[in-house]
Amino acid sequence: MTQRFEFALSARDGRARTGLIKTPRGDIRTPAFMPVGTAATVKAMMPENVRATGADILLGNTYHLMLRPTAERIDALGGLHTFMNWDRPILTDSGGFQVMSLSGLRKMSEEGVTFKSHIDGSKHELTPERSMEIQRLLGSDIVMCFDECTPFPATEAESLRSMQMSMRWANRSRAAFGDRPGYALFGIQQGSVFKDQRAESAEKLREIGFEGYAVGGLAVGEGQELMFDVLDYAPEMLPDDRPRYLMGVGKPDDIVGAVQRGIDMFDCVLPSRSGRTGQVFTRRGVLNIKNARHQNDPRPLDTECRCPACQHYSRAYLHHVFRSQEIISSMLLTWHNLQYYQDLMSGLRAAIAAGDLATFVADFHATRALGDV
Numbered sequence: 001m002t003q004r005f006e007f008a009l010s011a012r013d014g015r016a017r018t019g020l021i022k023t024p025r026g027d028i029r030t031p032a033f034m035p036v037g038t039a040a041t042v043k044a045m046m047p048e049n050v051r052a053t054g055a056d057i058l059l060g061n062t063y064h065l066m067l068r069p070t071a072e073r074i075d076a077l078g079g080l081h082t083f084m085n086w087d088r089p090i091l092t093d094s095g096g097f098q099v100m101s102l103s104g105l106r107k108m109s110e111e112g113v114t115f116k117s118h119i120d121g122s123k124h125e126l127t128p129e130r131s132m133e134i135q136r137l138l139g140s141d142i143v144m145c146f147d148e149c150t151p152f153p154a155t156e157a158e159s160l161r162s163m164q165m166s167m168r169w170a171n172r173s174r175a176a177f178g179d180r181p182g183y184a185l186f187g188i189q190q191g192s193v194f195k196d197q198r199a200e201s202a203e204k205l206r207e208i209g210f211e212g213y214a215v216g217g218l219a220v221g222e223g224q225e226l227m228f229d230v231l232d233y234a235p236e237m238l239p240d241d242r243p244r245y246l247m248g249v250g251k252p253d254d255i256v257g258a259v260q261r262g263i264d265m266f267d268c269v270l271p272s273r274s275g276r277t278g279q280v281f282t283r284r285g286v287l288n289i290k291n292a293r294h295q296n297d298p299r300p301l302d303t304e305c306r307c308p309a310c311q312h313y314s315r316a317y318l319h320h321v322f323r324s325q326e327i328i329s330s331m332l333l334t335w336h337n338l339q340y341y342q343d344l345m346s347g348l349r350a351a352i353a354a355g356d357l358a359t360f361v362a363d364f365h366a367t368r369a370l371g372d373v
């Protein structure tokens, strides 16, 4: 086990890369999908079962945990790893994105953001310094800079102002983070869909220096085509030898396209959240188990899947427990969707290592086009 945070690339295929992030709490195989554990739990999953799907790292959330149960209480109880019984790496977001998407009444300034809790209306403040302190109290292994995710659409002027404030906040985040061997601080590139601004942001982050870099400001409603247009140049503006994390992405085909464009790390609520609404990901596309067409179907969700849902239950059963709003429905569908995502990532890693990513991607799309999900 290393006491340092290291990233080693083991193979490349075009712009795609596969490698390993080594941390004191364990290794992360890249390209990696990181399940979201917002309130110190991946909903409907026990941590050992999240690990069983193949996940090497989980995500936590500064915004949610600072409101409830508070970072100070989690720290007093031994930190987030002990608190949620996950001893492998945890990445936490810095909170700004969630404030803008969840909180009531908020005021932005150069200092940071003040807002009212969506839980009880109490007043709170987040600044780069406070965000670093919260993430330190939580004990997260990968800390994200406090930034503003520029809303989409934004004019060039709005985007430039927002990005430049995020870069000043990145400076303050780096200063407040301090010297913490084995822990990593990731910078977040902004600049919306403007190439020159993405370049300016990347240069500023490189100047400051981070252990990893995120492409922020995407998956905010711009659509896949525009996202891929940005990814055609933005990732490669970031240091080649450090992990690149595309925040909030995404659907399986978003991930495949982003891996082809040089992204190493992903997070998305889709597999867990949509699982609870009956949406199921399979190699032949997406189905919704709520549909009456499944009520007599004895087949598993996906014949190639090794998860408990596919090994022991029929579509008919899963339809029944979903319709009956049984708790096991959320458990089995979440497990299956997370397993599907992890199997997709291990397929991508193997394909890059073998130098035949193009074949993998062609098969991925062809299988989904077969229909008959």
Ligand SMILES: CNc1nc2cc3c(=O)[nH]c(N)nc3c(CCc3ccccc3)c2[nH]1
Binding pocket: 036, 059, 060, 061, 091, 092, 093, 094, 095, 096, 097, 144, 145, 147, 148, 149, 150, 188, 215, 216, 217, 218, 219, 220, 247, 248, 249, 267
């Ligand atoms: C769904 N789309 C989406 N686009 C995002 C852009 C940004 C961005 O530009 N800056 C930051 N800081 N976060 C972003 C997030 C949240 C990702 C997250 C959620 C939960 C836990 C850990 C991490 C985003 N999510």
